[in-house]
Amino acid sequence: MEIYEAIILTIITAATPLLLAACGELVAERAGILNLGVEGMMIMGAVGAFAVAFSTGSPYLGIAAGIGAGALASLPFAFLTISMVTNQVATGLALTILGLGLSGMIGDAYIGQPGVKLQPINIQGLSDLPYVGRILFSQDVIVYASIVLLVLVWIFLFKTRAGLSLRAVGDSHSSAHALGVSVRKVRYMAVIFGGACAGLAGAYLSLVYTPQWTEGMTAGRGWIAVVLVVFATWMPGRLLAGAYLFGAVLILQLHAQAAGVNIPSQFLSSLPYLATIIVLVLISRNRTLVKKNSPACLGKPFVPDV
Amino acid sequence: MPFKLQRREEHSAWMTLFSPLIAVALMLATGAALFASLGIDPVRGLTVYFLEPLQSAWSLQELVVKATPLILIGIGLSICYRANIWNIGAEGQFVAGALAGSYIPIMMVGWEGPLVFPAMIAAGMAGGALFALIPAALKVRFGANEILTSLLLVYVAQFFLDWLVRGPWRDPEGFNFPESRLFDSDAITPLIFEGGRMHIGFPVAVIIALLAAFYLTRTIHGFQIQVIGESPRAARFAGFSQNKMIFFAFAVSGALAGLAGIMEVAGPIGQLRPTISPGYGFTAIIVAFLGRLNPIGIVIAGFVLALSYLGGEAAQVTLGISDKIARVFQGLLLFYVLACDTFIVYTFRRVGAVREAS
Numbered sequence: 001m002e003i004y005e006a007i008i009l010t011i012i013t014a015a016t017p018l019l020l021a022a023c024g025e026l027v028a029e030r031a032g033i034l035n036l037g038v039e040g041m042m043i044m045g046a047v048g049a050f051a052v053a054f055s056t057g058s059p060y061l062g063i064a065a066g067i068g069a070g071a072l073a074s075l076p077f078a079f080l081t082i083s084m085v086t087n088q089v090a091t092g093l094a095l096t097i098l099g100l101g102l103s104g105m106i107g108d109a110y111i112g113q114p115g116v117k118l119q120p121i122n123i124q125g126l127s128d129l130p131y132v133g134r135i136l137f138s139q140d141v142i143v144y145a146s147i148v149l150l151v152l153v154w155i156f157l158f159k160t161r162a163g164l165s166l167r168a169v170g171d172s173h174s175s176a177h178a179l180g181v182s183v184r185k186v187r188y189m190a191v192i193f194g195g196a197c198a199g200l201a202g203a204y205l206s207l208v209y210t211p212q213w214t215e216g217m218t219a220g221r222g223w224i225a226v227v228l229v230v231f232a233t234w235m236p237g238r239l240l241a242g243a244y245l246f247g248a249v250l251i252l253q254l255h256a257q258a259a260g261v262n263i264p265s266q267f268l269s270s271l272p273y274l275a276t277i278i279v280l281v282l283i284s285r286n287r288t289l290v291k292k293n294s295p296a297c298l299g300k301p302f303v304p305d306v
Numbered sequence: 307m308p309f310k311l312q313r314r315e316e317h318s319a320w321m322t323l324f325s326p327l328i329a330v331a332l333m334l335a336t337g338a339a340l341f342a343s344l345g346i347d348p349v350r351g352l353t354v355y356f357l358e359p360l361q362s363a364w365s366l367q368e369l370v371v372k373a374t375p376l377i378l379i380g381i382g383l384s385i386c387y388r389a390n391i392w393n394i395g396a397e398g399q400f401v402a403g404a405l406a407g408s409y410i411p412i413m414m415v416g417w418e419g420p421l422v423f424p425a426m427i428a429a430g431m432a433g434g435a436l437f438a439l440i441p442a443a444l445k446v447r448f449g450a451n452e453i454l455t456s457l458l459l460v461y462v463a464q465f466f467l468d469w470l471v472r473g474p475w476r477d478p479e480g481f482n483f484p485e486s487r488l489f490d491s492d493a494i495t496p497l498i499f500e501g502g503r504m505h506i507g508f509p510v511a512v513i514i515a516l517l518a519a520f521y522l523t524r525t526i527h528g529f530q531i532q533v534i535g536e537s538p539r540a541a542r543f544a545g546f547s548q549n550k551m552i553f554f555a556f557a558v559s560g561a562l563a564g565l566a567g568i569m570e571v572a573g574p575i576g577q578l579r580p581t582i583s584p585g586y587g588f589t590a591i592i593v594a595f596l597g598r599l600n601p602i603g604i605v606i607a608g609f610v611l612a613l614s615y616l617g618g619e620a621a622q623v624t625l626g627i628s629d630k631i632a633r634v635f636q637g638l639l640l641f642y643v644l645a646c647d648t649f650i651v652y653t654f655r656r657v658g659a660v661r662e663a664s
Contacts, residue, residue: 101633
């Protein structure tokens, strides 16, 4: 394998969980709900996927369990923020703390156990193509799903009536309510979808990225996904670019560590977080750009008058 | 949904007082169910977790030791949250303060005397405050969301600590363990009584709580916080500067987290290690909410959350379950606190009843 192939393949592996989680968060935020529990839902997905794949031997059942665990984890958050109008920031933090704790408890039994790795699908003939074959046609099902999901989200948000309703709920919940849209129902669906996506992202981590269970293995990726949504200014297309850019930073610092670059490994390890901050600052500087697309009711509770 | 939220005419005084207690009760009930699902007798589980740590002098001291950083950080965070400013990176500011303060006993070996410890405290508070001013400046200057920047900086601080204790600050006589040298006796947080575990941090935290209570309720500046948090528009008309408040709130909360950090490494730990906090900076967020963002309430809440740490250790030793259960209890508690707080402002009405009333 050529070196460029190896690097691009690992960038895809690093970018996929970010893309998935950010995709779900984007939908939730478009509906007006800021869910800071992505990290917690993601790690619940990771432990759920690992546990089921380990006991059944099937990575595909593992994927299903990851999605389910993420969606399930989002339910208490949805109930509190939507039905009980609690503060979204604090509730999201509670979800992250709970998810990290619960996953640690469940995962204790699996520490050091060999995981089940999800194998790539080789598309006959195409995967042998020179230069691009291995990169485009020899990926696992979650990588393909992440791209398909992104396209579907884009079509849903901007080409369907339901998507228009969802954006209306996020931009002006009172108007949407007055027009007969069920604000809470839309928000519940959006948050649960976000949870399912975060769960799938977690499943990718424990089935593909490092097929084993380690406590806290999401390592802040959930938070990076939240930043990615701002980076993309709530536009799905830009999410793809952002996820691959961050994936590259995440992976290139690992390549640099492996190559024995004369920089302390801890500095290289903190690079992705610093890069995330810098990108957030660069995007936020352009306040009109951020304002233009950010959902006007993001983070605001909704209580109908009647 | 057959029930709907309805805003109360005025805040419920009853719920304001009792919502934290109801939240704790709900957490205990959920805990009982959790123990039962793990095959542990719920009564025994809750006794081991929440009562046994209160029954020996040693663990009571340990409770105070663990409550101290939680209270200090929680007070700082409550000032931020009252002003609707979201510093969630106290864990990083705790580390930054510990590092800044530790510079003195690690790099200035040979300096002795009564000034060493006060200098460490000053350096620790300055370190925490400066580190907290980064997200504040990024927010004011560039509009970058302070929730995300302050959180991401936690990882940066932790990697920096890891580098220091494995690299330049590693004890040359420490057999290659990733630890700094042990602090000299002048650089140790003074104990309340010889041979005990409690250090002066707790009385300091209580004094700071009293000062904060006075500041928030009896000074103009403290009143500004309330106005900026509850009605930014009114605050602008009154000429209160939102930007100044962001700098102020971050600096104060960072300094208090830094103070907690340096007292922890100079006290119970006595040196720098790769991990110096079991997540105090994050748990303090729960302390702030459970204490209703009220300094006196935070002192009480600090003990409740400190107990959750001790209970986690007890559960691991006595019941043989993961000490991660502490995080589960903490997360649950925050969920319940937030849910109960809703009833202060709202009440539930049957849908039909609402229609009749209107």
